[in-house]
Amino acid sequence: MLNKVLAAGVAAVTLAGVATAAYAGKELDAIKARGQLICGVSTGVAGFASADSQGKWTGIDVDVCRAVAAAIFGDSEKVKYVPTTAQQRFTALQSGEVDLLVRTTTYTLTRDTALGFDFTGINYYDGQGFMVNKKLGVKSAKELNGATVCVQPGTTTELNLADYFRANKMTFKPVVIEKIEEVRAAFFAGRCDVFTTDASGLYATRAANAPKPEDYIILPEIISKEPLGPVVRHGDNQFADIVRWSLYAMIEAEEYGITSKNVDEMMKSDNPTIKRILGVTPGMGKALGVDEKWVYNIVKQVGNYGEVFERNVGMGSPLKIARGQNELWTKGGLQYAPPIR
Numbered sequence: 188m189l190n191k192v193l194a195a196g197v198a199a200v201t202l203a204g205v206a207t208a209a210y211a212g213k214e215l216d217a218i219k220a221r222g223q224l225i226c227g228v229s230t231g232v233a234g235f236a237s238a239d240s241q242g243k244w245t246g247i248d249v250d251v252c253r254a255v256a257a258a259i260f261g262d263s264e265k266v267k268y269v270p271t272t273a274q275q276r277f278t279a280l281q282s283g284e285v286d287l288l289v290r291t292t293t294y295t296l297t298r299d300t301a302l303g304f305d306f307t308g309i310n311y312y313d314g315q316g317f318m319v320n321k322k323l324g325v326k327s328a329k330e331l332n333g334a335t336v337c338v339q340p341g342t343t344t345e346l347n348l349a350d351y352f353r354a355n356k357m358t359f360k361p362v363v364i365e366k367i368e369e370v371r372a373a374f375f376a377g378r379c380d381v382f383t384t385d386a387s388g389l390y391a392t393r394a395a396n397a398p399k400p401e402d403y404i405i406l407p408e409i410i411s412k413e414p415l416g417p418v419v420r421h422g423d424n425q426f427a428d429i430v431r432w433s434l435y436a437m438i439e440a441e442e443y444g445i446t447s448k449n450v451d452e453m454m455k456s457d458n459p460t461i462k463r464i465l466g467v468t469p470g471m472g473k474a475l476g477v478d479e480k481w482v483y484n485i486v487k488q489v490g491n492y493g494e495v496f497e498r499n500v501g502m503g504s505p506l507k508i509a510r511g512q513n514e515l516w517t518k519g520g521l522q523y524a525p526p527i528r
């Protein structure tokens with residue numbers, strides 16, 4: 188009996204030890220000491236993460252990095268962006284070269300477990316598609332038997348492509364190229380009949396990189412689920428929580444009608460939920476280990492999820508992507524944030 192009690196006591200101590208270690212903000216401490224968040228992004232996908240001639244990064248992925256910096260530092264500009272190819276990105280995160288990865292990365296079981304990472308939400312619901320030159324005369328992916336297909340390595344895209352062609356009893360010749368600008372050059376030069384990637388990447392490539400966008404069509408078939416989201420490595424649950432809730436804060440702000448334009452007005456709201464979200468009623472910031480004005484700073488400096496979507500990839504942007512699955516759950520979409528309470 189005594190032994191059992193002792194054993195239980197040892198187990199409890201060990202568990203508590205593990206819990207403390209997991210909560211300890213060692214990554215967060217390092218980020219704060221450095222005074223800057225290091226965010227792994229893509230090498231250049233319009234609307235998601237791309238740098239202009241002055242080296243200023245913009246995009247829906249970049250805005251997640253900015254939101255996390257706003258939560259930690261109260262300043263969305265305190266971010267260093269590290270461009271990564273699909274193949275380099277996971278090593279960059281594992282090695283500590285970047286604090287987090289926000290890079291059109293699909294949330295999958297193996298990445299979330301065997302690679303030693305945690306996904307902290309979904310900032311864009313996507314799916315894999317195909318783009319072809321109109322002169323090919325193809326209207327459906329089912330007509331692609333024997334096609335030459337340009338694809339990037341180290342992606343979910345590669346595997347889905349093989350699965351789809353096998354399932355439909357078709358063959359294809361892969362042209363596997365690591366660098367996105369070389370993939371685009373190969374495709375636009377006609378070295379492959381088809382370019383396949385996340386549909387968002389196809390829209391971005393057509394809008395921003397095609398010599399003549401009107402020459403290309405995106406076929407109707409979407410062959411996979413590609414929930415894209417921010418990723419951190421295992422080891423600092425507090426930092427993971429901050430990344431997770433920074434994204435949720437943008438979604439929750441949209442749901443409650445809080446925008447970058449009206450957030451100062453909203454600070455005077457009588458609505459108890461809005462008061463809690465914006466830190467007028469304190470508690471949420473303390474629980475997360477950040478300033479009580481964390482959501483105010485995110486929304487004021489970066490915007491709510493809808494503003495971020497519209498600015499970067501929405502109908503008012505060159506990409507002209509409809510909200511679709513990325514609409515709020517209250518409007519028939521999938522974007523849903525657990526409550527800030």
Ligand SMILES: N[C@@H](CCC(=O)N[C@@H](CS)C(=O)NCC(=O)O)C(=O)O
Nearest residue numbers: 229230231273292293342343367388
């Ligand atoms: N979502 C897929 C594909 C990710 C991916 O690499 N997509 C291309 C779409 S264009 C990309 O972002 N390339 C940019 C680059 O290599 O910098 C994954 O996580 O494996």
